[in-house]
Amino acid sequence: MTADAPGAPGRRPRPQGILAAGLLGGLVDVLYASGLALVLGRPIISPWQGVASGWLGAAARDMGLASAALGLVTHFAIATAMAAAYALAATRLAVLTRRPLLAGSLYGLVLYGVMYGIVLPLRFPQRFPRWDGVQSVTDILAHVGVGLVIAVVLSRRRD
Numbered sequence: 108m109t110a111d112a113p114g115a116p117g118r119r120p121r122p123q124g125i126l127a128a129g130l131l132g133g134l135v136d137v138l139y140a141s142g143l144a145l146v147l148g149r150p151i152i153s154p155w156q157g158v159a160s161g162w163l164g165a166a167a168r169d170m171g172l173a174s175a176a177l178g179l180v181t182h183f184a185i186a187t188a189m190a191a192a193y194a195l196a197a198t199r200l201a202v203l204t205r206r207p208l209l210a211g212s213l214y215g216l217v218l219y220g221v222m223y224g225i226v227l228p229l230r231f232p233q234r235f236p237r238w239d240g241v242q243s244v245t246d247i248l249a250h251v252g253v254g255l256v257i258a259v260v261l262s263r264r265r266d
Contacts, residue, residue, distance in 0.1 A: 215254025
């Protein structure tokens, strides 16, 4: 196996691959979170205003589309950082690109653990951590979907 073969350790990730993985992985979560908001009877922009509240505090809820746009930009930046972290790890662990379905599923579980075990409890300590049955299961599956998309995109050879 050569140094730049898809599963070879040391393969430098290409910025366009990281960006594509971040955008597509982020899109999976956008579809899930926006759909969940609608199912729960909330405005479709509410998840993205929630993300923007990290920057703006409670005022994000009163800022309409502007705060939702900030939340979406922030969301995709975070998803791209998650893709970059996976790509960086793949330069040391070839299995991440050789077995993208397994590795991506496991990465999605890690992403869920970080989000629901660290990030959300730090931002919303009164509401997290918690277990909400079916919704928590769908949250986990959505994060596994994000991890899978990131892993599959980054495992594809780009010459």
